[in-house]
Amino acid sequence: MERKLYEKIVMNHKPKERRLRNAIVSFIVGGLVGVLGEFLLELYSYYLNISSSDAAVFMMVTLIFLASLFTALGFFDKLVNKARCGLIVPITGFAHSMTSAAIEFRREGFVTGLGANIFKLAGTVILYGIVSAYIFGIIRYFLLGGI
Amino acid sequence: MTNQYNNVYLDTVATVVGPFEHEGPLSKRFDRSYKDLYMNEDSFESAEIHLMKESIDILLDKKNIIKDKIDLLVAGDLQNQITSACYTALKYNIPFLGLYAACATNTEGIIVASNLIDSNKINNSIVSVSSHNMVSERQFRNPTEYGAPKPSSATFTATGGAACLLTNEKTSIRVESSTIGRVVDMNQSDPNNMGANMAAAAADTIYRHLTNLQREPSYYDLIVTGDLGMFGKDILIECMQKEYHMDLSKNYNDCGIMLYDTENQKEVQAGGSGPVCSALVMYGDIVPKMKNKELKRVLYVATGALFNPTLVFQKENILSIAHAVSLEVVE
Numbered sequence: 368m369e370r371k372l373y374e375k376i377v378m379n380h381k382p383k384e385r386r387l388r389n390a391i392v393s394f395i396v397g398g399l400v401g402v403l404g405e406f407l408l409e410l411y412s413y414y415l416n417i418s419s420s421d422a423a424v425f426m427m428v429t430l431i432f433l434a435s436l437f438t439a440l441g442f443f444d445k446l447v448n449k450a451r452c453g454l455i456v457p458i459t460g461f462a463h464s465m466t467s468a469a470i471e472f473r474r475e476g477f478v479t480g481l482g483a484n485i486f487k488l489a490g491t492v493i494l495y496g497i498v499s500a501y502i503f504g505i506i507r508y509f510l511l512g513g514i
Numbered sequence: 515m516t517n518q519y520n521n522v523y524l525d526t527v528a529t530v531v532g533p534f535e536h537e538g539p540l541s542k543r544f545d546r547s548y549k550d551l552y553m554n555e556d557s558f559e560s561a562e563i564h565l566m567k568e569s570i571d572i573l574l575d576k577k578n579i580i581k582d583k584i585d586l587l588v589a590g591d592l593q594n595q596i597t598s599a600c601y602t603a604l605k606y607n608i609p610f611l612g613l614y615a616a617c618a619t620n621t622e623g624i625i626v627a628s629n630l631i632d633s634n635k636i637n638n639s640i641v642s643v644s645s646h647n648m649v650s651e652r653q654f655r656n657p658t659e660y661g662a663p664k665p666s667s668a669t670f671t672a673t674g675g676a677a678c679l680l681t682n683e684k685t686s687i688r689v690e691s692s693t694i695g696r697v698v699d700m701n702q703s704d705p706n707n708m709g710a711n712m713a714a715a716a717a718d719t720i721y722r723h724l725t726n727l728q729r730e731p732s733y734y735d736l737i738v739t740g741d742l743g744m745f746g747k748d749i750l751i752e753c754m755q756k757e758y759h760m761d762l763s764k765n766y767n768d769c770g771i772m773l774y775d776t777e778n779q780k781e782v783q784a785g786g787s788g789p790v791c792s793a794l795v796m797y798g799d800i801v802p803k804m805k806n807k808e809l810k811r812v813l814y815v816a817t818g819a820l821f822n823p824t825l826v827f828q829k830e831n832i833l834s835i836a837h838a839v840s841l842e843v844v845e
Contacts, residue, residue, distance in 0.1 A: 368714060368757050373700045376756065377710040380748045382666045382784075389663075438659055447661030454661075464660060471657035474557050488660065 389451050396453025404430060404457075427458055434462035439470065464488035515694045516726035522628040522689040524841065525638075525679040527797035528573035530565050532647065532673030534782070535794060538774045543798035544674075545572050551648055551673065558658070562593060562646035565675030565790075566602045570642055573677045581606050584679075585636035588627050590619035591644045591789060592671070594653060598644045617712075617741050618695065618818030619643050619789040620676070620796075621837035625692045627680045628839075634682075642677035645788030654705070654823055667707040669743045669787035672773060676793035686844055687804050690811075693723035693838040697820065703831050705821060708787055709746020709770075712817040715834040716742065717753040719815055723838045724760065731760050735809045738800065739836070740792035740816035741770035743784030769795035792816045801841075810843045 404426050412422035434454075437443035443463055447454045454460055468487045472480035486493065529544045536547035546568065553561040566589065574581060587606060589599035590613035603610035615622040620643045627639035648658045650671035656662045680689065698715040716739045724731065731737060731754075742750055747768045754760045769792040770785030796814055803809045820833040 368700070368717065368753070370701050372756065373714055373753065376749055376752050377702070377707075377713075379752065380710075380745045381707070382745060384665055441659065444659050444661030448663055451663045467657040467659035467661075470659050471652060488656065 392449070393451050393453040393456075396450040397456055398453075400430070400454065400457045400459060430458050431462040434459035435466040438463050438466040461489055461492060464492075516691060516723055517625075517629065517632075517693075518691040518727075519628055519632040519689050521682045522631045523681055523683065523685040523844075524687040524689060524801065525681045525683070525685050526573055526577040527678045527801050528569045528576060528676065529794050529797050530568045530572065530675045531794060532565075534647070534670070534779065535672055535674055535773060535786075537779060540773065540795065540798045543802065544794065545569075545576075551646075558646055558648040558652070559593060559597070562591065562598045562644050562649050562673075562675075563601045565646065565673070566591065566598050566642055566644035566677075567605055567675070569644070569675035569677040570602065570606065570640060573640065573679055577679055579679075581608055584608050584638060584640055586611065586627065586630065586639040587642065588613060588623040588639055589642040589644075590614050590623060592616065592650055592653070593646075599642070602642065602644075615816075615835055615837065616818030616820055617645075617787055617789050617791065618816040618835050618837050620793045621692070621740075621814060621816040621839045624678075624680065624689065624839050625694060625837055628689045628692060631680060631682050638679060638681040638683075640677055640679055642675065643789040643793050644675040645671050645673065645790045647671045647673045647788075650788060654821075664783060665706050666783055667704075667709065667743070667745050668783045669708050669741060669770060669785055670774070670782035671788040672786040672791040672794060673788075674790040674794050676790050676797050678793075678797060684844065687801065688842055688844050690840040690842040691723075691727060692840065693719055693726065695719040695836040695838070697833050697835050699831050699833050701831055702834075703826065703829070705823075705826055705832065707745070708741070708819050709743040709784060710749055711819045711821070711832045712740075712834040712836065713742055713746045713749040713753060715836040716740075716750050716815050716817045717757065719836040719838050720754065720762075720813070721758045721760065723813065723815075723840070731762055731765065734765060734811045734813045734840075736800065736811075737762060737766045737813045738772075738792070738795070738815065739766075739768045740818070741785065741787035742768045742817060743770045743787070744768075744776065745784055747771065772799065789816075789818075804841065804843050807843055812841045814839045814841060 407426040472484040591598040623641035
């Protein structure tokens with residue numbers, strides 16, 4: 368059978384993904400996570416009487432904790448599946464990827480399993496986050512004189 | 515290569531399934547089902563081994579035969595280095611052949627056992643397969659608790675164990691012939707569209723089977739493929755029409771679609787997959803219908819994507835294969 372003909376038939380039967388709908392859902396959910404973050408930020412800086420940069424750290428820790436807890440309780444993957452990038456792009460996605468890998472590889476031991484694999488998904492984010500931080504830092508230094 | 519057999523019969527079948535298969539349309543047809551994916555074991559890998567062992571236990575129990583009367587165990591699964599099959603074989607301590615043809619393992623097993631029985635080398639053989647959704651997710655995709663969104667062409671690995679007993683003693687269903695498939699590469703590399711990877715292999719095997727035996731598709735009451743899913747099914751029908759001028763639209767279905775209620779079980783996306791998927795539908799639905807004489811001639815074409823995550827990341831194509839077995843009711 369000709370590969371070209373086969374590829375044409377495959378293209379005829381390729382289901383269309385609902386990209387616009389997914390984008391809107393992600394936008395709304397991602398926005399809501401942002402609203403929750405802002406709310407926590409205000410809450411902590413007001414009630415704990417701390418600076419907003421300290422409150423930002425508290426806020427991030429809270430979101431990471433919630434995402435990890437919900438992953439461990441077993442329903443966060445279903446939410447991510449529905450909300451897609453709305454929960455993957457914020458810091459909740461980072462926490463989810465690490466906790467899910469930690470749960471997954473716990474059975475293979477703390478060193479050979481959990482330790483070796485916890486960054487299986489998050490490692491990419493960390494590596495390229497650091498690399499791009501260097502690149503943008505250098506650009507900023509030369510173009511803006513380090514401001 | 516197509517072989518015809520004179521004295522190979524399908525005797526008893528046994529099936530054990532997980533929760534998603536239990537919620538599907540064939541739920542009452544399975545011998546045993548679990549509501550939990552762990553099957554009372556510590557890990558998903560052990561759970562899959564449990565499923566395969568249990569299917570063989572049920573088979574021996576139903577047939578009321580002791581394991582020492584079985585000449586050969588032929589088994590395979592999706593776990594790395596087919597470990598479910600190996601750990602199962604250890605329990606029964608009978609001669610064992612382990613096979614890997616991804617989701618086409620069940621028909622490959624039936625072909626191997628049938629050839630040995632037909633040539634009078636052995637009297638009977640158990641053929642068993644298993645797969646576990648979580649084991650496959652973990653091995654081929656992401657951690658099981660990670661909620662990566664999947665496209666609608668993705669298929670869902672079935673959880674279960676299935677076993678059948680092939681023998682040279684006459685029963686109501688005989689293994690009439692088989693066609694051994696060829697490895698096919700159609701320049702496909704999307705692991706989330708297995709139907710498109712495997713439909714070409716199914717088309718090749720079905721065409722060679724029918725032409726070697728000078729048959730038309732209408733010779734069979736039913737032609738079933740293993741796990742092409744709803745999009746792969748359409749691709750196969752169009753391929754057979756355009757390339758080989760054969761009409762499959764009337765008597766053809768796919769086990770991946772038959773195993774689940776694709777309308778209400780949205781998590782299965784395009785349908786079921788895995789070696790056990792086609793075995794569960796064959797033994798749970800089609801074989802009982804043959805025993806009742808509702809179906810008399812069935813062509814069972816299990817399809818396998820011979821894919822390895824490492825090679826997919828290295829931008830190699832996904833290869834596929836399909837093996838066909840023809841079953842007939844003994845008049």
